Amino acid sequence: MSSRPLQYAIYKGMSGKFGAVQFNFHPPHYYKDKEKDFTGSRALDQDGRLLEAQGWRQREGAIFVEAAPTVGPNKYDWDQKVTFALSVTDMGKIVHFLTTAKDLSIMHDPGAKSDSQGQVKKYLNMQSPKGLLEGGAMLTLSQNGAKGEMRHTVPLTPDECMVIRQLLLTAIPGALQWD
Numbered sequence: 001m002s003s004r005p006l007q008y009a010i011y012k013g014m015s016g017k018f019g020a021v022q023f024n025f026h027p028p029h030y031y032k033d034k035e036k037d038f039t040g041s042r043a044l045d046q047d048g049r050l051l052e053a054q055g056w057r058q059r060e061g062a063i064f065v066e067a068a069p070t071v072g073p074n075k076y077d078w079d080q081k082v083t084f085a086l087s088v089t090d091m092g093k094i095v096h097f098l099t100t101a102k103d104l105s106i107m108h109d110p111g112a113k114s115d116s117q118g119q120v121k122k123y124l125n126m127q128s129p130k131g132l133l134e135g136g137a138m139l140t141l142s143q144n145g146a147k148g149e150m151r152h153t154v155p156l157t158p159d160e161c162m163v164i165r166q167l168l169l170t171a172i173p174g175a176l177q178w179d
Contacts (some may be wrong), residue, residue, distance in 0.1 A: 007024050008022065014074060015073065025063075025174065025175075026064060029061075031057055031059055042056075063085075065084045082141040082150050091171060093106060098162075103126070108122045109141075110122065117132060129169050134158070140153040
């Protein structure tokens with residue numbers, strides 16, 4: 001029996017000021033139109049070759065980062081969350097930030113290369129004004145689009161930064177099936 005990896009969540013709404021952030025690993029999968037196959041049972045032939053002639057493609061894994069605002073002490077509004085999918089390259093950028101503390105900004109356009117290009121833009125920003133070991137970091141996820149702007153900031157302690165760094169270092173090979 002295969003189980004999904006557990007979610008890593010950080011909650012900072014005790015005072016009602018900051019929100020929450022959670023990290024979810026999604027393994028590589030095969031896709032065809034809107035159909036997904038995480039096992040390869042439909043996408044691979046008996047010799048383990050991808051059935052490209054039938055329209056199947058392989059996609060690397062990702063980490064989905066979700067941030068939600070707090071609406072009171074220890075209460076979060078997950079209906080107002082911003083979701084950001086980290087590619088392997090994005091994971092590397094965050095690991096670099098968590099090693100050097102040089103400000104990080106990543107922008108995604110979910111509609112890129114389609115008719116909805118530019119309609120929604122998502123941003124992940126990380127800063128560490130006092131240095132990672134002294135003050136941790138600030139993680140901000142924001143989204144601009146038809147619903148207006150949503151922006152959620154979550155402070156990360158130095159130990160939370162170290163956990164995230166280790167999780168990303170472990171996730172990169174898994175996202176590429178190199179594990």
